[in-house]
Amino acid sequence: MVNLIIDNIKVQVPEGTTILEAAEKINISIPRLCYVKELNEIGACRVCVVEIEGINRLVTACNNVVHDGMVVYTNSPKVREARKTNVELILSQHDARCATCVRSGNCSLQQIANDLGIIDIHYPIELPRAEWTEGFPLVRNYEKCIKCMRCVQVCDKVQDMHIWDVANTGSRTTVDVTLNRRIEESDCALCGQCITHCPVGALRERDDTQKVFDALADEEMITVVQVAPAVRASWGESLGISREVATVKRLVAALRRIGFDYIFDTNFAADLTIMEEGSEFLERLNNRATSKFPMFTSCCPGWVRFMKTQYPDMVDHLSTAKSPQQMFGAITKTYYAQLLNVDPSKIFCVSIMPCTAKKYEASLSVMNDAGTGRDVDVVLTTREIDRIIKAEHIDVATLEEEEFDKPLGVSSGAGVIFGVTGGVMEAALRSAYYLVTKENPDPDAFKDVRGKEGWREASFDIDGTTVKVAIASGLGNARKLVEAVRKGSVDYDFIEIMACPGGCAGGGGQPIEEGKQLAYVRGEVLYGLDEISNIRFSHENPSVIKCYEDFLGEPLSHISHELLHTDQNEWALYEESEKVTDKEGKPYRYGKQLAYE
Amino acid sequence: MDGDATLETIDLIEKTAKTIYYTADCAIGYEAANMVLKGIEGFRDDYEEHILRHRCTFQLYQPVPCVSLCPAGVDIPGYIALISEGRYDDAVRLIMKDNPLPAVCAYVCEHPCENRCRRNMIDDAINIRGLKRFAVDNAENILPEKKADSTGKKVAIVGGGPSGLSAAYYLSIMGHDVEIFEKRKKLGGMLRYGIPNYRLPRHILDREIDTILSTGIKVHTGVAVGNDISINQLRDQFDAIYIAIGAHFGKMMGVEGQEAEGVISAVDLLREIGDEKYPDFKGKNVVVVGGGNVAIDAARSVVRLGAEKVTIVYRRRKVDMPAMKEEIEGAIAEGIEILDLYTPVKVEKDEENRVKALWVQSQIVGPIKGGRPKPVKANRDIERIECDIVISAIGQGIESRDFEKEGIPVTQGVIDALDTTAVKNIPGIYSGGDCVSGPATVIRAIAAGKVAAANIDEYLGYNHIIATDVTIPNPRLSDRLPCGRVNMKERDSYDRIKDFDLIEIGMTREEADQESRRCLRCDHFGFGVFKGGRVEKW
Secondary structure, X not given: OEEEEEOOEEEEEOOOOEHHHHHHHOOOOOOXXXXXXXXXXXXXXXXXXXXXXXXXXOEEOOOOEOOOOOEEEOOOHHHHHHHHHHHHHHHOOOOOOHHHOOOOOOOHHHHHHHHOOOOOOOOOOOOOOOOOOOOXXXXXXXXXXXXXXXXXXXXXXXXXXXXXXXXXXXXXXXXXXXXXXXXXXXXXXXXXXXXXXXXXXXXXXXXXXXXXXXXXXXXXXEEEEEEOHHHHHOOOHHHOOOOOOOOHHHHHHHHHHHOOOEEEEHHHHHHHHHHHHHHHHHHHHHOHHHOOOOEEOOOOHHHHHHHHHHOHHHHHHEOOXXXXXXXXXXXXXXXXXXXXXXXXHHEEEEEEEOOOHHHHHHHOHHHOOOOOOOOOOEEEEHHHHHHHHHHOOOOHHHOOOOOXXXXXXXXXXXXXXXXXXXHHHHHHHHHHHHHHHOOOOOOOOOHHHOOOOOXXXXXXXXXXXXXXXXXXXXXXXXXXXXXXHHHOOOOOOEEEEEOOOOOHHHOOOOOOOOOOOOHHHHHHHHHHHHXXXXXXXXXXXXXXXXXXXXXXXXXXXXXXXXXXXXXXXXXXXOOHHHOOEOOOOOEOOOOOOOOOO | XXXXXXXXXXXXXXXXXXXXXHHOOOHHHHHHHHHHHHHHHHHHHHHHHHHHHOOOOOOOOOOOHHHHHOOOOOOHHHHHHHHHOOOHHHHHHHHHOOOOOHHHHHHHOOOHHHHHOHHHHOOOOOOHHHHHHHHHHHOOOOOOOOOOOOOOOEEEEEOOOHHHHHHHHHHHHOOOEEEEEEOOOOOOOHHHHOOOOOOOOHHHHHHHHHHHHOOOOEEEEOOOEOOOEOHHHHHHHOOEEEEOOOOOEEOOOOOEOOOOEOEEEHHHHHHHHHOOXXXXXXXXXXXXXXXXXXXXXXXXXXXXXXXXXXXXXXXXXXXXXXXOHHHHHHHHHXXXXXXXXXXXXXXXXXXXXXXXXXXXXXXXXXXXXXXEEEEEEOOOOOEEEEOOEEEEOOOEEOOOHHHHHOOOOEEOOEEOEOOOOEEOOOOOEEEOOHHHHOOOOXXXXXXXXHHHHHHHHHXXXXXXXXXXXXXXXXXXXOOOOOOOOOOOEEOOHHHHOOOOOXXXXXXXXXXHHHHHHOOOOOOOOOHHHHHOOOOOEX
């Protein structure tokens, strides 16, 4: 143990503790900007500097460890001045027009500048000149980057994709795409983890909210909205309401206030996915000799992009089933249009996703199987729908809970756990067991696939056949798993991968809370919803059963293949069509760079 | 850089700079213009990148300056930190992760790492080699890393010099069966047959070689591959071969009379001494031709062998000599004369074909080519230097002919291998070190051996990881106040010329403690901590 004094308070901590953590132990929160525990302890921002008795220069608290007898001051006059000056210097290279920033009110820099009482910047404002690719689902504002390097770190260390790197030198140092590529030329998986780790508004999703407002305003359009599983576990966070209040039924009420005509649940499509993907898996098992093994899930577009760029020779190992989002879109503009007896081109299909890669997925032309333009017209992230709720000045806490519309709002507990790592696998196993044995298993029989480890495995006996499964979340873990599969050092039949650590619950489109990783907290919410669900099996979803009876026939039928499956090889990595235009044909202005004059 | 330029701007800059270069009177004008032109010529890509994408083309692979300059990528801040904590065994183990010859390098490395030491900005570079020597001299127990399970794969190493030994060590701890084929009586290559004992004591070298061999390497000395056994025979018996035969053939001056008795090659002389045969030069007047480390080693050796007078003749200026500065100073202190700006013209012989004198042509320093001024024949008569012995130390060649006959590609005398050390189109054959690069440094040879080991391992179907469990201490927090660099002392030149014993005196504990704490720990501060201050495994 090491004894030291911080701000005249004695503290004892284990050897190797950083000054920052030692201070935390006595409730002194040393201001910091770039620090993320274990991920980014590099002292880039120079805000966490402290004074140590006997040393003339200041020392960063985040990445220097305590010594016995150390006397630390976190707020000496020298520290105070240096900290303020360093924040001012950061602000001198930051587009601080907070009023028009998506992170206003949820920005570490804004918070720290306010806390330090900085009301004047004594330096000329110099913003970098660089242009981002207009229309790309991931948007980088160079003028807001504070060079904390978190995006570089999460992409390198967690996702193992190495999309971001330091660019330029000296005072022009910034972050840009590695190997001097444009983002659209890169192999970015679009997971959005860089966005959720950004302390400011330098990284965000392409804002598509105006397109939704336009559709809502168009009286001829029937607006249909689907809500992804993981959204219900997080949507209240950036609205400042508790998890108890932020129920999915209250979200339905808010969406109805906004004016959506039909409010449906992606969980319905998740159940449909299980029917298709589960059947596909059983078919592969029955034709082992001619089928690709292991089979990988395909509902995460970040993961599919990863596979296409990193291991293109293995794309055929992916299930051909579309993701729930795309199945929903295809069903809405065919089956549901028939039910409503309307022209499908009059349906505007919006999805609310915890995800940035979904914006990409919906834009793929090979996804459009309903024959009337895009199957899913606009994808909003959880953050965007929260912005819409705010813009519509809806006081969600006071809303009464409301039900999803029928029939595409009916779903099972198996569908809701799609939003958490291992959930797709668990849901698939529940129904695969039934499809093979014609008997339901205990719905909790496959709980072994749950967990926080980045790579998990389990095996189950289904009617005498042992099925070996594996689950990975986070692309760094995915790479390790795929490498092991390629080397033959592991042997699995079915593998679920989600690009974001913890699965969609920790998705790149989810609300951001500085210093918190909420994936597993949200995941627990989803497991809780499954547990209290009346229906625990996808194959028991009455709307799914009816959809097969009246429209699709059976899983893997001809029409299912047409609408619900895709050729993963056909997915382009970037389509110019992503440059969507508004009603007048002018391009929407995404991340337009405006320099200070 | 403000983002205002277009591609045409580059052409305009070029045209303007050319005009200024052609028309300016003052050096400030035409030299500035010339620099701009050179910039456009050399970095047009970068200029264009700035215009098109508003960014530099630069990429940073190794953020720690000293490590980035070490060919073998040794974790320098790591071992210096260990030395500052008195953990000498761990320091040596850490070095051995990247360089299995820590003691050799502690004594003779040219320490390129010191060149860009950030401490230069405060006072002076850390004495990195001196600290390493303190560590190896004070380590108590140096053991090789634990061997991986045997793979049953066999690798032949042709040449037991620093490159071959390095490859052998890593391949052996990876679990492969390694056999070294060495032409001479003992292992060590130029470390034994080129570097004299007074710089690298034999017992240090032998101990280091023993550590490497203790991993279970088989050695065949006195076997010349290409002669006693062919490469093709080796290919039949082994799964992979690493050729690291070095550059051991002493080039001759190519002047009239060089066949005279008394004209010898420095390489041959040093080789003899390496086998502990000490020829007698008592009372002899010796001229050494050349300006590299080999010339200095030969000159200082003959001083120790009793020569009366030793003169180095070098065609450029003293400041242009490629030998290490400390070596040149040491030689001068030992009474060696350096005659610069002279080239040999002919060797004068007596009736018995013995050397009588070396005739030399005076040179003047001329235009700068490739960074060094070229010597140009001066308008003066040739001069005579009376002497009994002429030692040629003007460079070494590679004895590659036998290998060429067996189909190993040779270009301009050196073996043609890729930077992965693989020999193109011959799977399983690798080559590196001096025989590929031409005569270079020990650390570059070691680096080639390390690269070869990694690639051979992969070729054999494995991906063994070389790592160590040594943990690196956290940096001490301090103000980095300016403090002088500890330089190492040498033995008195009157005494030392009487024997071949070690010249350099290592640091004291007091000195090593102070010197090691001068390290700025670039692995921890600044870019190092961001991009990872160390390569923990390879």
